[in-house]
Amino acid sequence: MTIYKKTVDKDAGRAAMRAIRLSRSPLAAEAPQLSGLLPDVVGDSPNKLMRNRQGLANDVEINALIDLDPPVPPRRVGKFWLLWDDVATGVVEEKTSPFTFPITLTLPAEKTVAEGIFNLSYVFEYEGVPYKFAPAVPIYVDKEAPNRGAPGEPMVLPDDIEDDYLSSEYLRANDGVLLTIPLHTDRKTGDVAQVYFGASDPGALVGSYETPDDSDSEMTVKISLGQFIIEGEGPKIFYYVWRDRVGNPGQHSEPLNVKVILSAAPSNLQPPEVPEAPIDLADAFPDTGVVIQQYDNVDPNDDIRVSWDGIYQPDKKAGSGFPMIVNVPYADIRRGGLGPRPDVKVTYSVWRSGLEYPEGAGIEVAVDLRRPGTLPPDPEPDPDIGNPNLNKVVVKGAVTTDDNKLELVDANGPATASVVVASVRAAKDVYKLYWNNVAVPGAGGSVELDGTEAANFVVEFTIPIDFIKAQGNGAKVKVHYTISNEDLPGVNPSLRTEVSVYVLAVVLPTPKVAFTSSSGGFDFLTCNSLRTIANIGRAAVVDVPGGAPLAPDMVLKFFWTGHHYDEDGAEVPVTPYEFDKTLSGTEHTAGFSVYIPLAILERITDGSGSIKYSATVDERPEDSDPHDVEVVVRDGIGGPCPLV
Template sequence: MASSNGKAKRRQPSGVLPNSVDEQLAPLTALFIPSVLDQNDPEGLLPTGSQLSDLRAYIEEIWENEAIEPYETDIVRLYWGRTAEAMKPFDTLFFDGPVLPSMFPFPVNAPRSNFQGDGAYYVWYTVELDNGARATADPKKITVDTVAPSYDKQPGALLYPDDLPNKVIDEAYLSTHGDRVRLRLPTPIYTGAEDRDTLIFWWSDSPSPTDLWLVQKAISIDDINAEDIWVDLTGDMIRAPNKNGTFYALYKLRDRAGNETLVFSEPASAVVSLLPFPSILPPPRVPLHEDDNLVHRGDARAQVNAVISGLDNLEPNDKVRLDWDGSQLLPVPITLPDTVIPVPWSALIAKGPGPMVAHVSYDFIRDITETGSQVADINVNFTVAGQDHPGAPALLNPLLALVDIIGGSGTPNVLLPADRAAPVVPYLMLYQTPAAGEVLELYWGRVAGPVARYDVQPGDLEGDRVAFTPVPWSVIDADPNNARVPVYYTTSNAVNEQQSDNQYVRVQVVTIDDLPEPGFEDEDAFGYIQCDKKPWEGIRVRVKFDSGHFGLDDEIMVFWQGYRNFNSTDPITETYGEFPETIGPGHLQDGYIDVWIRPYEPYIKPVTRGSWGTYYTLTKADGQFGTSPAPENLKIIETVSPEMCPPA
């Protein structure tokens, strides 16, 4: 263990010169002094005030051939001096063996009484072993500086630029000088200027400011050598008080040791003559947020606007630039009484659909200067039930699957009279990431309001086939014959809705039951067709418009069947045919339409002694549908053929 001189057994070591080194020991490391401001500084400058306390130092490493046995003792002598030469140590330490590496770094103290004013000091140590071997550490230089820059004399006033007329700062000067006024220290430079001194700058409407400094600027040796030390008074600093009048530029100086001039510099006054900014920049308003404390997709479709009002001290070219939660819009001119700024969807959705709080503010801009407003916190929620789409925030989402309408027949999106016996159920392949509690509502044709519903259940997955509640027949009967009833659904998460594209359903659930039967224009009085009607050229089936059901663009389908007998028995398969026609303006004028059955083969020729039966269906343009009765068959005998009929 180590003991200090006078507190352990004493040995009277022989005096040695501190710079003598016995080559038997390796060189010693210099003392480490933590309070030195910069360990790489060869001067070892100490913070001002260090001289008022003992100086703590450390022997960082164990020396070579240290004492190992209890009867061995190593002697450490500590030296202090104005030079690196001293004949008498200020302390002696005895290290009895064993001396261990774990004892290091080993702390030592130099009494504060060693400090005798400002200037340089040296501190070092020697080690002496029992066998007489000695070594000396390199002296560590430390410097004490308690004198402030300018030797604590009041620094001279800062100098305004020569091109600042009458020391009046106005917008014209700032706009042509980079929005700043460059102030310089007077020359010659203050006494005691050193590299890395600090200039501390104030700008105040009082020559004795009590507020905090605005700028701290490091002074370099190059600045000192050039005798050109300056600080910039920026436009923001000048405008911050938001008033005109006389202002003062002042400074203090501080050196690296922390010594600071006790008084401000002489004040340098100037007159500020700027157009005042608005006295307050209140937060923007978002009217669509005010009704329900939320901005959602419905608001986005209606157009979200930010409204800026209540600004005073305005100039004609003043502008504002809206910032919607980090998305900056283009600046716009200020209008009175309100400046209304539309917020695009790209800015609303830039940080995702939410829910979240968007921080909305604006910058007031005058020429090249701008300042920010107070912030409005806006609640937003643009989440949806189902996948989103590129056309958002539009309500219609073409990426949602179409619904299918299934009646009793099982044929998708077709409802006929036979379907009345069963419920009509909408089915859907469920969208992406369904969440329990989301609601799907079905809309049918021109019916106001939803007519069916599905509530998403826990465990529902994308692609599941789910069924809505049945569509009431009273809804279907409101438009019972329509070839294209539009049907769609909406999704809702209780905040936002989306709408699917239309599925078109063919509804023909009420038939026309009083259509006239078709007629054979070429039959004789007994219901036969004879040679003079040339059936090999075709047979006419006439549909007369004897009821009020026929209209322009209605579709007529004539069904034709040949038989081997006169009484609609023993049908000939190959003679069956369907013959469509569309009612045109000429037909309406004539009051009928003729549908020709041809060619001769296969529809007519196979019947040699037999008959043909026919009927038709009417499909109106609005979807109404009906089937006609069938007339008595048209008959033929074998003598009526191209080969057996006499030439005309």
């Protein structure tokens, strides 16, 4: 709000004489009355125009004129107009005597747009003779909010509240809290502070305070316990907005930040635990577990936030159970360097309703991720993939000349592997070879350096063939090596080399036509071999036992071929019958059956047939042994198999 100074005649005698003259003047009359003025109060300036009437056209009433002696006769014309700072404004109104009061004039809207003190008067012209009402009435157009329009200082909590925490115990004991509003320098009677409360701005209106005067008396607002319960616990703010009696709204004050606690807070928090400490590379990858023990007053919705070396891990809900394990990924462990570092700080906090309850002490963990050999690039790749800065190993079979390929011809002798030594090397570096993540046994599986090796030195490994056979065939057997050194805690793994291994002949379980009869050393598929199968009808049953290398979801392609004979006894091939079978459930171990419909068998009628299948094993096509049968599916006079 704007504070205005009244204009005062500094010559006291002259002012007094003027007042006497006015009181005795026959021209004395009532002052003009502007609509929309607030009642005058002690502690604020008079004649203030309400904000909602500023910038609008307002009525001005003249309630009485001078008493003329003799009185004004009828049918005399009087003119009336307003003066605003002694300048004529508005419409001139003509009235004919006798005059009826009040006489209403209109002050134009634009006169009250600007802020300030303006003098309101009027002129009464009687038959060409003007009379100007004096003294003019000062009108206050106030557009400035309390606190000179600036945001107020934050509200103040009682002295007995520490760290801005409003606990359940305090709020219940005091039925809420009494807040103090800081005194503003331009306080006036009727200033109203509206108090808001919530998680953020805008909050909910929870109280107000109106100044009774313009003194410096304390301004307080009581916020009840019920209002805290409605809003809930967590980080909250209080703020207020001043509005003066004119209606000028102020800015939102600076917030008072508080922490509201309505339930029993988490307590008895135990320090975190890192069971794998001290941490080396093997412990750190793919992650290291931080263990949090249960604390008192657990809420299932509490969030547990672990910090490793200042790096916050994703929150976990307390409802997931205790002891809680928070896995810290390798990238976060390595971010502080390879080490050795004896004092990596591990802490955690419980977060509830946006409020933090730190454990406080934490622990320090030793981390040493050093390893021998050339280090990997940064960011470091997954050790399960290997270090691209190390040379890849090359595998050779006993006979096959191709790199990284072993065939059946290699099955009678050991394979070898070789790699150029790392650019960074030292005495006691040990190169250890792994075949499908299994250490290669024997002396040929590892090589120790003495530190004198040249840059082009080749490390040679020998891989026993029996070991290779024990691991089995594979289209992409992964072979790698590690470098270790007894003076360093970690190992340095190479990239994986994919080796095609086919040193064991693949034998698929042999299919067999069921319910055959034997005669003369041959198996006969006859009418008696047929069975009625749902959705197929009469068909021959072919049983396939389970066992390796059959596997779940493997697709088998079956082939039924055969022939009959012409009148000269020559074989006449029939159209082959092919179909697929996808293994499901336990069929790969328990075995299964497939079926050859009678209509397919009747292509042969009386002749020979053979059933076999193929499968892809380790990305290679493999065929089963066939089951050859003699086929007779007609009766003795050439008719079809009789129905049984």
